[in-house]
Amino acid sequence: MSTSKSPSESLVVLDGSRGEGGGQILRTALSLSLLTGRPFRIVKIRANRDKPGLRPQHLKAVEAAALLGRADLLGAEVGSRDLVFRPGRVEPRDLAIDIGTAGSTGLVLQTLHLPLAMRAETACRVVLTGGTFNPKAPAYLFLEQTWRGHLANLGMPVALAMPSAGFYPRGGGRLEAWIEPARPRAWVRTTRGDLLRIRGVAGSANLREDVARRMRERALARLADEGWNVDVEIEAASWPSPGQGAAIALTAEHAGSAPATFVGLGERGKPAERVADEAVDELLDFLGVPDGAVDPHSADQILLPLALADGRSVYTVSRVTEHLRTNAATIGAFLDREIEVEESVAPDQPGRVVVA
Template identity: 90%
Template sequence: MSSSKPESERLVTLDGSHGEGGGQILRTALTLSLLTGRPFRIVKLRANRDKPGLRPQHLKAVEAAALLGGADLLGAEVGSRDLVFRPGAVAPRDLTIDIGTAGSTGLVLQTLHLPLAMRAETAARVVLTGGTFNPKAPAFPFLDQTWREHLANLGTPIALAMPSAGFYPRGGGRLEAWIEPAKPSPWVRTTRGDLLRIRGVAGAANLREDVVRRLRDRALSRIADEGWNVDVEIEAASWPSPGQGAAISLTAVHAGSAPATFVGLGERGKPAELVADEAVDELLDFLGVPDGAVDPHSADQILLPLALAEGRSVYTVSRVTEHLRTNADTIRAFLPREIEIEEAVSPDQPGRVIVA
C-alpha cells in the first residue's frame, strides 16, 4: 500500500531567489495554491531585492489569500524569508484591505483576482488602500487600460476605479475592483493590427500646475519627432490624494489588440521631462517590434490565467523578460502544463509563448 500523499496535498517547494527573484514568485504561488489546494513553502523570499524578505504589501497579500482560503501560515511576518502556506477551501467574499504603507494595491489585487473569479458564484468587490503608482509594480493606468482589456479578452471581466491616488511615501490611494465569476479561456494572438492612435494621461497630485504641462509637452514632442502618422492625445489630470506625486501614462491602441500602456513615475528631485522620457522610451521600444502582440509587462501577467484555461494558447511578445521566464517556472511547479518560451531572434522580432 502506497504511503505517498495525493498530488493536492504534496508540498511545493520554491526558491524565492530563482530568476527574477522578486515578489512575483510569491504572488503566483498564492494564487495557484488557493486554486489547486496544494500547500507550498518558499525559501529565500525576495532574495534579489534591496530589502529582501516579506515587505508589508507582500504580507498583506499573504494574509488576504489566507483569509480567502482559510490557510494556515508559518513565517508570515515582515522581513521573513521563509514562508509556508497551507490552504483550506476558498470562500469568496468581498474584501477590504489596508496595506498600511504606500505598497502596491495592484499587486495585491492581482494575487486575489483569479481565486475570486474562478470560485465565486456572484460578483465580489475588493477595496484596497495603499499605493496606486509604484515603481516595479503596475500603476493604475496600466491596470485600467491594459490589464483589464486582456482579462476581458480571456473571458474574465473586471471593473476598476481609483477614487484616490497613492504615491510613495504617503500612500493612502484607493483602488476598487468588481470581479465577475468567470473562468479564463485560451487565446491565440501572434500579430497585432495597425496602430490607430496613441492616448495618454499626464497627472499630478498636490504639485504645481506646470508639472503636468511639462510632462505632456515633453511626451508630445518626443512622439512627434518619431514621425508616427496617428492621432496623439494626452489629457491633463489632477488626482485627489493625501500625498504628492506625478505620473504619465502612454497607451498604444492597435486594431484588434489590447492596448499597451507604459508609465513614467515621478519622484522627488526627478525632472518632469525625465519622467516623460521613461514612458516614451518604453512605448517606442514596443512599437519597434511590429509583430509583438503583447507588451512586456502584460506577457507574464496573462500567462497565469492562460495556464488555468482549458486549451492551447499562443501569443507573441515584444520582449521576453526575466519576469516571464520566472512566472513560467513557478506555474510549472503547480500545474501539469507545458509552457514554451521562444526567444526573439533579433531586436525587432517578437518572442513567442506557447501554453500546451
C-alpha cells in the first residue's frame, strides 16, 4: 500500500512555529521528504525559541539528509528561519557526521534512520560526534533501552554503541548505529503488562565518584518511599568523555511492552539529588497511568514509522504531548493517512493514538 501523496504535487509548506514549534517539524519533514520524494519549504523555523532559526544540530541534520538524498537546498545556514529542501534519489551508505558542537547526535540519527532502513539493501553504519546527553532530546540511554525496544516491536532492528559520552558545552561524544534494512509493521498495544522490574544507570564523566553514588542512592530511596517493591537495580557508571557531565536513567520493564526510560540530566550547580528526582518524578508519572502502553517521549517518535507501515495501528500513551500532536500534523502534510490523537479523560487514564 502506498501512503504518500503524489511527488508531483506542489511544494509542501510548513509553519515551523506551529504547535511544539521546535526542530521536530523539520526532522520529520526531512525524513518524509526523502521517503516520498516530495519537496518542502519550512518557514518561521523555531520562531518561538530563545535562539530562533536553525541551530548547528538542525543544520547538520539538513546537510546529512541532503547528502543522503542528493537534495537541493535553499536557506541552509545557522540562524535561517526559512528553508527549502528538494530531494533527489536516496543513496543509502555509511555516514560519519560531526555536529561540531554539543548538539544532539540522537536527533540527527532519528532523522536519518527511516530513510536508511527503508531504502538500503544492506546494513548501514552511522557514526555521529556531538552530544549524547542533551536537554529536550533523547539521551543515549533512552535510545539504547526504549527507542531500540520500540523499533524491535515494529520489525526494525538497530544496534547502538556509545564509545564516548558528550555533554554541554564540550560535546565530543560518539554515537554509533548499525541500521538493518527493514520496513515498519503495524502495531497494536492498548494495555500495559505487569511491572517486572525497574533498572537504571547513574553515570558521570570526569566528576567526583560520589556524584553517581548520590544519584543512585536518592533514586533508590525515593522509589522505596513510594512503595515500589518490585526488583529495583541501579548501577553506577563512569563514562569516558572529553568533558564533564552526569545523568541518571531509570527504566521500567513491563510484560509485553517496550521498556520506558526516563532521564535526569546534570548541569553545573544542580545537586545530584535533584538530577535523580527529575528522573524519578517522570517515572512515577508514567507508572501512575497503568493502562498507558507507551511513554510520552516515545509516543511521537513511533508515530512516524507506524504512519509508514501497512495496516492499522493503535496504542495508548500515558500522556498526550504537544510533540505528539505536532508530529501528527506534520505527517499529515506528506502522507495520506488518517491519524487520530485522543486526549486523556482523567489524570490516571491514557490517551489513545490511531493510525487508520
